[in-house]
Amino acid sequence: MARAKKEIIPLGWDIEDAAYAGGYTAVCGCDEAGRGPLAGPVVAAAVILPRGCDIPGLNDSKKLTEKKREALFDVICDTALAYAIAEASAEEIDEINILNASMLAMRRAVEALKIPADFALIDGNTSRGFAIPTQTVVGGDAKSPSIAAASILAKVTRDRMCVDMDAAYPEYGFAKHKGYPTKVHMDAVRLHGPSPIHRKSFLKFLDEDN
DSSP states (O other): OOOOOOOOOOOOSHHHHHHHHTTOSOEEEEEEEOSSOSBSOEEEEEEEOOTTOOOTTOOOGGGSOHHHHHHHHHHHHHHOSEEEEEEEOHHHHHHHOHHHHHHHHHHHHHHTOSSOOSEEEEESSOOOSOSSOEEEETTGGGTOHHHHHHHHHHHHHHHHHHHHHHHHSGGGOHHHHTTOOOHHHHHHHHHHOOOTTBOGGGOHHHHHHO
16 A cells, blocks of 8 residues: 655745734744754854745755755745845854854844845744844744745755765765764764864764773
């Protein structure tokens, strides 16, 4: 018996519409990718979509295949009124911790929008230091079209970075595991030592080995 395909429920505009009903005129969604990996930056994106627009297949980036994310990346960029992608480096992550670095990357993305946002929907339960009013949305990338769009831009951008990282440091296998702490990745760090793009604060397993 063939397995039924999992239905992807279209995202609704209730969260954005509530912000617009409150008097805001440029509502952006914001999300990040790359909090868990051992190496590379954390990447964030901010997106202002035309109100009520329909992008077929738009959903949480984690629920989509790589091929679908790549296709939606271009559609989102073509459809958005404004979008921006920013990052916080591995060095910044080590200096201020991953949560603060994620907030920094998201603030940078929002501030880089060519159309200034006056309200930001932030995926998750934390919002710090934004110059405009914000609303946190837990699981927002599966609830808000704007956040879902941002999640795809951030995820695709970081995955592409990992391909470049793999070319620069092929001994670690970044193109396959995207920097996440797989056994293959951790064993490569044990064998070769950390690369310049590894997050030193994420390599405590090396101390535990001794």
